[in-house]
Amino acid sequence: MPNGLTIVLIEDEPAIRRFLKASVGKDDVVWHECESGSEGLKVISKVNPDLVLLDLGLPDQNGLDVLKLLREWSSVPVMVLTARGQERDKVQSLDGGADDYITKPFSVNELWARVRVVMRRVKRGQTAERAVFESKGLVLDFEAHRVSVRGAEVRLTPIEYRLLALLARNAGKVLTHKTILAEVWGSGYEDATHALRVHMGALRAKIEPDASHPQFIRTETGVGYRFLDE
Amino acid sequence: MAKDVDWIGFSEATVVTAVASAAGGLLVKLIDLPNVAMVYLLGVAFVASRRSKAAGVVASVLAVLAFDFFFVPPSGFSLLVADLQAFLTFLVMLVVSLLISTLATRVRKQSEVASFAAVQVQTEKARADLLSAVSHDLRTPLATIEGSASALMQQGELSEQSRQLAGSIVHDSRRLSRLVSNLLDMTRVQGRIELDADWYALDELVANAIMRTEPLFDQPITLLVQPETPLVWADGVLVEQVFVNLLENAARHAGQQAKVNVEIGRVGDMVEAVVTDNGPGLPTGAESKVFERFWGAPGMGAGLGLAICRAAVVAHGGTISARNVASGGARFAVALPTREVQNA
Structure with missing residues (x-):
């Protein structure tokens, strides 16, 4: 469970608030719940939480608008609660500054596992940027621009390298196509998903030993890509 | 299938011609003869714009006959004068009636197509609205069931049996979610799918x-x-x-x-x-x-x-x-x- 955190939950369904609260248990979590976006924003400004859980379907205003208002003055990690089939909402919340999303229905252990990844990333972001990234046998040397998988060097094209470096720097976080295109290709190329898919396919073929079970780069269909950080 | 005969249109043509004749009779003292023909032309245009092409043709024929019979000298009340003038009047009326009825039919068709499209758009929107409402109404309780049962499984003081029971709730709630998704997908793909x-x-x-x-x-x-x-x-x-x-x-x-x-x-x-x-x-x-x-x-x-x-x-x-x-x-x-x- 997420120990030692102050969490604000913005969710209009009482039954969902109830089980989320029950799942944080009696650990030293400071738990605040709000039924509406306006109340949520007030509470967040007051308690300065470590994490916000934000439902997108709120009665008083769209969760995306709440996120937008919140991001004007706060960089608190936000986990969005959304529903299946709302890929556009997921993309918009990520582009609007959400750190991650989880699709309802979910089990509480899934949620807290995702929260742990988010909190780990936030903490890592506060320390100095590492010169070498390592994950499950993949080593990325940012200074030497060198990549190896299980000891064997992998030759990447400049674009493939930039893709991998971007995803690895944001390990655990879903990056939308728009974000990836803007970071790797620069502005003006936001619609070039064809190029993105082709280069991503080539990169995956070079680093993933098994196409059916990608270990490093996961496709979040309709949303973007995520470097798995487990 | 044989085309329906436009009896209503024909009757209207007859009535309108009679009305035009009556009006012509009243006005003939005040206006010139060619202007009486205009009264008939008005009647023909009226019928052609509202009824079928055939009714328009009938109206023009009746109008020429009535005009000729009632008003055209020298014969007065006779059908004998079939000179060039009468023929020209008839031709003008026929052409006007055909033009107007063709235009009117086209406009009617266009507005039918437009209203059909509007109904389709409405139906699609109603379907989408219903879908999202049903989807929300079914998913929210399912989210509560899975979430609550999974939270229950985490409770430390639970017996092994209770934990298994909570596990069954989680498992079957997921199954139900999948079935609901299937039904919603089916509804979606049965309509005109908006591919993203x-x-x-x-x-x-x-x-x-x-x-x-x-x-x-x-x-x-x-x-x-x-x-x-x-x-x-x-x-x-x-x-x-x-x-x-x-x-x-x-x-x-x-x-x-x-x-x-x-x-x-x-x-x-x-x-x-x-x-x-x-x-x-x-x-x-x-x-x-x-x-x-x-x-x-x-x-x-x-x-x-x-x-x-x-x-x-x-x-x-x-x-x-x-x-x-x-x-x-x-x-x-x-x-x-x-x-x-x-x-x-």
């Missing part, structure tokens, strides 16, 4: 489907991708669901021990993904029936999987087929276009 299409590498979508269905199988599913396979233009979420449904179908019919393979490669200007299993295969003659709704399924939600697959693939301008492989076992092939397509 983009470029995708098909193997990425298939890999996701494999990871989502893997718990149903004892052995790992193998995925073979030919080099240089082009991208497909597809609604990624929908196509991923197509492969989840195909793999769930394989698990249901070939069993948990089944060995399932997926091969992806280019075939002409399509990318084809072939899913084969080593189960008992399809019953003889069932190759096309399997994609019908509720075919061979004891439960509703389950019988929708392959029907959803077909509707989704067809909406992409792709093809789907099923047959048995020589060694037994079923083989499902899905082909998707490699170029941008308009919504079917």
